[in-house]
Amino acid sequence: MSDATTARDRRPGGRTARIRAQVLDAVRAELAEGGHEGLTVEGVATRANVHRTTVYRRWRDVGGLLADVIAAAGEIDWQPPDTGSLSGDLTALNEEIQESLLVRPSLARALMAASFHSEQAARAQTRLWADRYAQCGILVERAVERGELPARHTDARSLLMAATAPVYHHLVLQRADPDPRLPRRSAVAAVLAAAAGAFSAD
Amino acid sequence: MSDATTARDRRPGGRTARIRAQVLDAVRAELAEGGHEGLTVEGVATRANVHRTTVYRRWRDVGGLLADVIAAAGEIDWQPPDTGSLSGDLTALNEEIQESLLVRPSLARALMAASFHSEQAARAQTRLWADRYAQCGILVERAVERGELPARHTDARSLLMAATAPVYHHLVLQRADPDPRLPRRSAVAAVLAAAAGAFSAD
DNA sequence: CGGCTAGTGCGACAATTGTTGCGTTAGGAT
DNA sequence: ATCCTAACGCAACAATTGTCGCACTAGCCG
Secondary structure, X not given: OOHHHHHHHHOOOHHHXXXXXXXXXXXHHHHHHHOOOXXXXXXXXXXXXXXXXXXXXXXXXXXXXXXXXXXXXXXXXXXXOOOOOHHHHHHHHHHHHHXXXXXXXXXXXXXXXXXXXXXXXXXXXXXXXXHHHHHHHHHHHHHXXXXXXXXXXXXXXXXXXXXXXXXXXXXXXXXXXXXXXXXXXXXXXXXXXXXXXXXXXX | OOHXXXXXXXXXOHHHHHHHHHHHHHHHHHHHHHOOOOOOHHHHHHXXXXXXXXXXXXXXXXXXXXXXXXXXXXXXXXXXXXXXOHHHHHHHHHHHHXXXXXXXXXXXXXXXXXXXXXXXXXXXXXHHXXXXXXXXXXXXXXXHHOOXXXXXXXXXXXXXXXXXXXXXXXXXXXXXXXXXXXXXXXXXXXXXHHHOOOOEOO
């Protein structure tokens, strides 16, 4: 995958790992200060007490840095919510998403912005989404077991997209003011559609 | 609104208008060649046979250029589809959206990318969405008249978001391969949810 | 026609961004 | 302990990006 990981495989030793840690910490710190706007290779390198060229060579660009931060964060295992009902789970998921987009700095936002002009960031984004959706498949399975959804197979990915997409759409594309009701409304709407058989795989 | 429009109001004369036309044409041309990646102020200015400084002063940055292109395009009046059924209308709308994201160059994509680091582009984006949704309100009204939706008031914006958001989510955020079925599936799901009262304003 | 000035052209400049070649260092291997 | 080389530091460079002051041009108005 990324150059950083390749390098780590080839010489996982103390210095390489230490510098990676320094740089990734610096990315997070810079992100916290200036948001994804003020994030620059120069700034990261300076803060990490590392030379520009090192960063350019190992991570190529800002997108590469963000991709690596995401990869490092992916090592901590995230768990989908489990509230006892499908609509509750999806609502909780949406609230989590909404918060991740509103918190400053928003890593999610930064990754999206970078993914438009960085191949590494784009790949990291795609991969992150695939993982998340795969993990959330369990929500649908549990709902079927509880009898909340018709026994016939429901396409988990479609359902999850229907539930979560509006939150992103509202905050990222429309850039509208956050609506505290949206997470629940969107989740409920998706569940109703699912109950009506909208996402049954045919 | 934009500097360009202000300027045009204050001195709408031949040269100002001519240069605006040259520059906006150049933006579209550059976009067509290099996509939203290769879009640079320098390139636009050169192609338009105009000096860099002129562009910087009137449009500030790439986002301003795109915002003005959008504004100019907004002058041609777009009409929401009218197929005779709500699900048909929403499907057609989604297919239009999907095409606008897949066509090269994608003005929509470029505007999104720019909106992350240009205030003007961000505002243009927000305004564009508000206009589109307002215009699409008629779809819901017609559906109610036809008896496709319960008589009680349905929140048009929520319904439209539920229908369209997944398409953007799929193509822009997930960057997954285009799914020719998604426009219809997503539209139908939204209609089913609406029929179940998911978007009734309370 | 002739003056006024918004808007443009021009060049010089500063700041940022990214690249390259080469010497040095540190960590892994024998 | 010693060698080997991946990875880093460094400096110099090139390219890009954005700004500023000033001259000038063209459209508007009297």
